[in-house]
Ligand code: ADP
């Protein structure tokens with residue numbers, strides 16, 4: 001079966017006001033989609049259509065109002081919360097802004113290693129060191145970069161650091177939320193190539209979220225188009241974008 005199977009997922013946000021009725025925003029409205037292992041699945045849609053809400057639910061950082069998320073056949077939100085915490089080890093996220101998402105006071109090695117320290121299984125210091133070096137190299141950085149601080153790197157290199165941090169635990173699914181939107185155009189292509197290469201070499205599955213149609217057309221195998229909380233179209237990228 002698919003790695004990720006999202007079934008009729010809805011999320012309401014209720015804003016309570018002191019006076020007057022509560023206001024309900026249906027941020028996600030019965031979204032269903034599947035993502036196969038090793039696939040890059042793009043989610044596109046304009047700001048406010050529900051992309052981040054979907055990302056948070058897939059990462060199990062939030063709970064749905066209705067519907068299910070099956071990961072590797074397991075109904076995530078039916079699990080006891082302790083079990084759900086363990087399942088989160090399968091997911092990592094890459095964010096838009098590599099300036100905001102990397103702690104400037106820490107060395108790169110520490111930043112990249114961080115997800116290893118929150119695993120239920122405690123890796124040895126030697127394993128942590130080996131994995132950090134291996135992962136830095138897999139994103140085109142060097143072992144000696146571990147000693148430096150984020151401000152010594154360019155935007156594209158910082159996003160490589162953020163990607164290394166997301167991959168260091170070998171997660172089965174990476175949710176990338178606008179991972180190249182804050183980068184210069186010439187650097188965007190390099191980071192997109194890196195992600196495609198990581199899928200090829202390591203079999204990483206990506207849910208790739210963006211408002212940028214050209215970017216998703218370039219990187220995604222299949223695309224889901226969102227509009228006002230609903231998934232209005234799904235298909236291979238060439239079909240959704242009507243290329244021959
Ligand atoms: P983006 O479009 O990049 O997702 P937004 O500016 O829409 O960014 O949202 C940024 C953050 O603010 C998100 O965590 C989102 O959940 C939250 N947010 C967005 N809209 C509202 C709202 N109406 N009330 C409260 N929080 C909101």
Ligand code: ADP
Pocket residue numbers: 013014015025026027045046047048049050051052053054
């Ligand atoms: P996107 O990521 O596509 O910009 P979001 O998932 O952030 O969209 O938001 C979808 C809708 O839900 C928007 O109308 C937004 O204002 C609203 N929203 C998001 N987060 C919150 C929140 N925490 N509280 C209230 N409304 C929210």
